[in-house]
Amino acid sequence: MxxxxxxxxxxxxxxxxxxxxxxxxxxxxxxxxxxxxxxxxxxxxxxxxxxxxxxxxxxxxxxxxxxxxxxxxxxxxxxxxxxNRSEYRQLFYEHPVPMWIYDWETLRFLAVNEAAVRQYGYSEEEFMRMSILNIREPSTIQQLLDDVKNTRQEMVYRGIWQHQKKNREVFSAEIWSHSTKYGGRDARLVMAVDVEAEIRSTIIAKDIGTRYDLLAKVTQDSIYYWDMISGRVTRNHGPSSLFGYKETDIQEESSWWIERIHPDDAGDMLTSFREATTARQLNWEAEYRFRCANGSYKYVHDRGHIIYNEKQDAVRVIGVIQDITERKESIQQLQQQNETLKEIARINSHDIRKPVASILGIMSVIDLENNDAALNTQLFGMLQESTSELDVMLHKIRDKLKQLRNGNLPE
Structure with missing residues (x-):
């Protein structure tokens, strides 16, 4: 049956x-x-x-x-x-865009589709012995590790990265990823779109401003093309969509952007860029705060590819600016929580020890037979004082725990 x-x-x-x-x-x-x-x-x-x-x-x-x-x-x-699951697997494996699933903790590949095998040149068996670090351009690996560390597992992620094929060919890939479960493990599903041709066609296009803007419309980030010779910058919709500026307020001069960087961050950002061009680096990145149209500031991650002429002078920069305010605020909140926990630990290990030691000492000398009433009266007064001090410490701990629970942490 x-x-x-x-x-x-x-x-x-x-x-x-x-x-x-x-x-x-x-x-x-x-x-x-x-x-x-x-x-x-x-x-x-x-x-x-x-x-x-x-x-x-x-x-x-x-x-x-x-x-x-x-x-x-x-x-x-x-x-x-x-x-059912087999149908989802079929859609995954036969999708024309390279896709893979990797383990969130170890970064090792858990599954790859046929398009990824064709794109990167590795067999499926080779992929299963690798991690996502093995398909990255070597100079970007530390940046990737930092990005993974600062990205919450549940966040939907999008970004443009340099990837490397099995034959060592490097190309630009636009990454889309979100969290999933695979084999009972926390994982991320990734879609990688090869945008190398788009970027190259943008660089060599005669009317690069118009063509680059058409390309840049497909992303939510702020993309820019900076002609360092003329000082003019061509931007996509980023200043409007991310920072709230009207089109009439946006100027092409590079100084327009620099003037809106937070005064505490501008010096370090400009210094890091000068150091990158002096060292003839191809890639540069910086994090800083940028002033929005309403006067508030957003944290941004600025990544640029620097192009040099035959004299090795920096002449152009193509860059992507991402809004990382949410990520930064999450990190700051965690840091504040850690400071509060450290303060609670300090109170437990130091401040509470004094009244507790006093109470124990007083209890050891109290005349239980009450032969010395005057001494006992004095000791009970000291005991009350130590108990009150302990109560204050306990209230401080309670208030800090309440702050943690409500997310109302001190700045």
Whole structure:
């Protein structure tokens, strides 16, 4: 009987899997037909509307949009369909964009899809013996470790990093990741989009300002192109979307940005950049506070790629500025909590010891037979004083624990 039930269950699973597979295939087919029918018209329309955009870049952006829309449809289908684990695995392994899952604690790969194998040149077996550090450009590994340390596990993360293939080829990858569970372990699911061609086409484009702005619209970060010869900076929507400035308030001069860096941070930031260019470093980064349109400050992480001419003079910088205010505030809150806990530990180990020792000493000399009433009266007064002192210490501990519980920590 159990064998029959098992066969029936497997049959139903097969039916469900086949149905979901047909839905996915049908969806891909429908999207493909729509794309084939409408692509030419969309391309001609946009070419007429955006004559300054090169046909190659426009074609790339249209295909990127199609891949994104397809991925969204597949995601919606996966969320709405009663698929089982094997179907999710199939969607993961056959996705056209490189994806992997890694262990949050050890950083070792737990699973990779076929696109990642093709992109990076490692076999699946090789990936399983590696960690995410092995596909990073060596000079960025410490930066990655610091970033992992400062990123909360539950946060959705996005950033552009330098990755390295098995053949040592380095390329720029835009990373999207979020937390998940895999095999009962805390892990992160990562999608890596190769944006090397986009960045290179931006650098060599004749009208780089317009083309770079078109590319920069796909990210939420503030992306900039700084021509150090002219001192002019081309930016995407970042100053508006992240910091609240009106387009009419934003100036192209590099001084406009520098003037809005917090006075306590500006000197260190400029010094670190000068040191990087003096040492002919290709990559530079800094953290500082930037003033928003409303007068408040946000913490930002500024990463730039420095380009030198044949005389090894720095001439251009392409950079990404990320808002890390939430991360910084979380770190500061943890530091404040640690200071409060240290203060509680100090009270426990030092301040409480004095009244407790006094109470114990008084108790040892009290005349229990009350032969010396005057002495006992004096001792009881001292005992009351020590007890009051102990009560004050206990109230201090209680207040600090209340601060921890309510998150109302002193600055």
């Amino acid at each position: 159990f064998a029959g039930i098992s066969k029936c269950h497997n049959f139903n699973q097969t039916i469900a899997m086949s149905y979901a597979a047909l839905k996915a295939a049908g969806l891909y087919l429908l999207l493909g037909i729509i794309w084939l029918c409408g692509y030419r018209g969309i391309w001609l329309f946009l070419s007429a509307q955006l004559p300054q955009v090169s046909p190659a870049l426009l074609e790339y952006l249209l295909h990127a949009a199609f891949i994104t829309v397809s991925a969204v449809f597949v995601y919606v289908l996966a969320k709405s369909s009663p698929v």
